[in-house]
Amino acid sequence: MTNHGVLQAQQLGAFLKETRPPVNTIFSSTLQRARRTAEAIITAQEDGSTEKHIRFTQSDLIKEKDFGIYEGKKYADVPKDVQDQHVETAASLNERCDIFLSEYLIPAIKSKMSRDDNSLIVVAHGTLLSYLWRRLILRLSRKSITLTDEVQTAFGQVVLESLGSWGNTAFLELELTLRKGDSVVKADVNAIPDNNRDEIDDTAKKDAPDVPAEDDVNKAESTPVDENSNVKQDLADVCVLIRNINCQDHLRGVKRARGGIGSAAYDDRQQSLDGFFPRSPKRNK
Numbered sequence: 001m002t003n004h005g006v007l008q009a010q011q012l013g014a015f016l017k018e019t020r021p022p023v024n025t026i027f028s029s030t031l032q033r034a035r036r037t038a039e040a041i042i043t044a045q046e047d048g049s050t051e052k053h054i055r056f057t058q059s060d061l062i063k064e065k066d067f068g069i070y071e072g073k074k075y076a077d078v079p080k081d082v083q084d085q086h087v088e089t090a091a092s093l094n095e096r097c098d099i100f101l102s103e104y105l106i107p108a109i110k111s112k113m114s115r116d117d118n119s120l121i122v123v124a125h126g127t128l129l130s131y132l133w134r135r136l137i138l139r140l141s142r143k144s145i146t147l148t149d150e151v152q153t154a155f156g157q158v159v160l161e162s163l164g165s166w167g168n169t170a171f172l173e174l175e176l177t178l179r180k181g182d183s184v185v186k187a188d189v190n191a192i193p194d195n196n197r198d199e200i201d202d203t204a205k206k207d208a209p210d211v212p213a214e215d216d217v218n219k220a221e222s223t224p225v226d227e228n229s230n231v232k233q234d235l236a237d238v239c240v241l242i243r244n245i246n247c248q249d250h251l252r253g254v255k256r257a258r259g260g261i262g263s264a265a266y267d268d269r270q271q272s273l274d275g276f277f278p279r280s281p282k283r284n285k
């Protein structure tokens with residue numbers, strides 16, 4: 001993760017703390033860049049409190065796609081139609097996502113809805129999150145998925161299976177409601193990619209993007225959604241409102257440091273500029 005990536009994660013954490021409901025459940029990929037993004041969110045949420053109230057779960061199931069011999073290389077150098085060289089297949093990614101949904105995410109969603117229990121966040125990687133979203137909508141009734149007026153205005157006609165690529169620390173924001181008779185129980189879910197698209201794997205070269213910025217990746221790697229799929233619609237009673245796609249409001253005004261500093265690898269032993277200047281004691285009014 002770069003210095004600029006850490007700054008982006010910190011901005012995201014502060015933004016979610018200030019503008020969104022409290023978070024008490026976070027799922028994260030085990031790769032370092034996703035874990036550090038999740039930890040930045042946790043730090044902001046707890047805001048110096050000694051009381052630890054966030055359930056933080058890391059899982060290999062939502063690690064980024066395994067690019068085999070292409071790990072560490074520029075995405076542009078990876079053949080679009082590669083089918084060998086030990087590159088992870090779409091079937092393997094779908095299987096991982098299905099297991100994660102069944103064993104982690106869906107139970108957490110149902111638990112939250114039963115208690116009207118705040119928000120949860122998934123921090124993973126661009127390609128993986130695209131697959132996860134497509135597997136999630138198989139569990140839903142298609143008629144239950146709607147968009148806010150703001151999203152419709154910004155994106156026009158949206159193809160649910162291909163929402164486009166995520167930018168650094170951008171997030172997909174969903175509001176889920178469970179209908180029980182005339183009552184509605186709400187839960188919020190955010191999906192956030194790791195904040196270092198400059199890498200394919202966790203130790204790769206800093207100039208190697210893990211997913212390209214263009215939407216053609218989602219189109220090329222997407223698998224058709226079969227309405228008659230054998231996947232169980234275990235969220236058929238849940239309505240989903242898409243509140244934000246690729247939201248990066250938290251990065252307004254954030255600029256990369258010049259002179260290569262922003263692109264340099266982050267070292268948590270570094271001290272911020274504020275650390276060199278002691279804070280003045282607060283004066284009683």
